[in-house]
Amino acid sequence: MKLRCPNVNCTSAQIPSPKLEHFAKNGSYFRRTDSKWVERFACSYCRKSFSYSTFNPTYRQKKRRISEPLRLLLNSGVSQRRAAKILKVNEKTVVRRFRFLAQQARLQHEMWLTAQYQDQRLNFVQFDDLETAEHTKCKPLSVTLAIEPSTRKILHFQVSRMPAKGLLSRIALKKYGPRMDERPKAWDKFMEALKPIVHPQVIFASDENPHYPKYIKKHHPLSSHHRTKGGRGSVSGQGELKKLRFDPLFSLNHTCAMLRANLNRLFRRTWCMSKTIQGLIDHLSLYVIYHNLVLTPPHTAAITAKGGS
Numbered sequence: 446m447k448l449r450c451p452n453v454n455c456t457s458a459q460i461p462s463p464k465l466e467h468f469a470k471n472g473s474y475f476r477r478t479d480s481k482w483v484e485r486f487a488c489s490y491c492r493k494s495f496s497y498s499t500f501n502p503t504y505r506q507k508k509r510r511i512s513e514p515l516r517l518l519l520n521s522g523v524s525q526r527r528a529a530k531i532l533k534v535n536e537k538t539v540v541r542r543f544r545f546l547a548q549q550a551r552l553q554h555e556m557w558l559t560a561q562y563q564d565q566r567l568n569f570v571q572f573d574d575l576e577t578a579e580h581t582k583c584k585p586l587s588v589t590l591a592i593e594p595s596t597r598k599i600l601h602f603q604v605s606r607m608p609a610k611g612l613l614s615r616i617a618l619k620k621y622g623p624r625m626d627e628r629p630k631a632w633d634k635f636m637e638a639l640k641p642i643v644h645p646q647v648i649f650a651s652d653e654n655p656h657y658p659k660y661i662k663k664h665h666p667l668s669s670h671h672r673t674k675g676g677r678g679s680v681s682g683q684g685e686l687k688k689l690r691f692d693p694l695f696s697l698n699h700t701c702a703m704l705r706a707n708l709n710r711l712f713r714r715t716w717c718m719s720k721t722i723q724g725l726i727d728h729l730s731l732y733v734i735y736h737n738l739v740l741t742p743p744h745t746a747a748i749t750a751k752g753g754s
Contacts, residue, residue: 448468450468450491450493451495451500454491455490455491457491468487469486469489471485471487473485476498478506478507483497483498502549512546515542515546518532520708520731522707525540547727547730548730550731554737557737561598562641563642567600567647568643568647568648569593569595569647570600570643570648570650572590572592572635573590573652573694574587575701575704576588577725578718583609583613584606584609586725587605587606589604592700597696597699598741601638604726604729605631606626606722607627608625609624629660636661636664637664639665640664643668645667646667646668647669648668649669649670650672651670652672652673652674652675657670673694686702704729707736708728710725710728
């Protein structure tokens with residue numbers, strides 16, 4: 446990290462690229478939150494003292510030691526309350542750190558997408574909707590998910606509200622009133638977000654949802670769309686894997702199965718439900734970068750180039 450004076454009114458801020466001699470060493474201090482010695486500096490213009498940690502997002506953050514263990518726990522099927530018990534911290538601390546980690550994960554994912562696909566865009570993408578709920582099954586949510594099939598990297602997701610269907614529709618209408626279907630707006634944003642990372646003649650693969658072709662043609666007029674008839678869910682894979690001899694959407698269904706296996710709020714049989722949509726978005730954001738960098742094979746340019754073949 447390049448040194449700079451944190452004082453915006455300092456004269457050194459007007460210098461295009463201040464050199465190290467503009468800053469003098471000013472001792473160090475012991476940071477108890479992670480048991481590290483941090484070197485301090487002083488600006489030769491305004492005499493303001495600072496350190497490298499001044500410019501870090503974790504500046505003045507307490508209990509730094511819990512960040513990485515909490516990240517692993519929340520991506521391994523552990524709830525926030527159980528994580529608080531395991532780490533021996535207050536539940537409010539876990540909630541605040543969870544939101545912070547999710548925001549950092551979103552920024553990291555944006556940089557990762559730019560680094561991987563800016564120069565070589567994708568030729569083949571699979572996408573579909575995964576269903577979950579907020580607070581109760583009478584308030585369902587839809588998670589639209591796009592992946593790169595060859596490496597199972599998650600590219601983008603969009604969360605939206607949807608009305609209850611089936612046997613729960615009448616109960617939901619009576620108990621909570623009419624519920625807006627926000628999926629059309631979500632599909633619009635979803636397809637728009639994929640533009641910077643996919644080729645204009647990209648091949649999309651999905652199930653036979655009748656609404657998908659409209660939004661694909663609207664945002665990707667030169668693309669192709671391959672539709673596959675859905676199958677019955679198998680016992681394994683949280684019901685996401687299908688009872689098919691050959692599943693053309695196996696990579697997508699396998700990724701959805703991993704989501705349900707690793708996020709406590711997405712388990713098929715659980716009492717941990719998302720209380721808010723933002724909570725679900727934060728948890729998915731935290732998992733996406735962990736899935737792409739840790740749980741799936743390393744990304745290679747050769748694999749991306751073969752996506753459309």
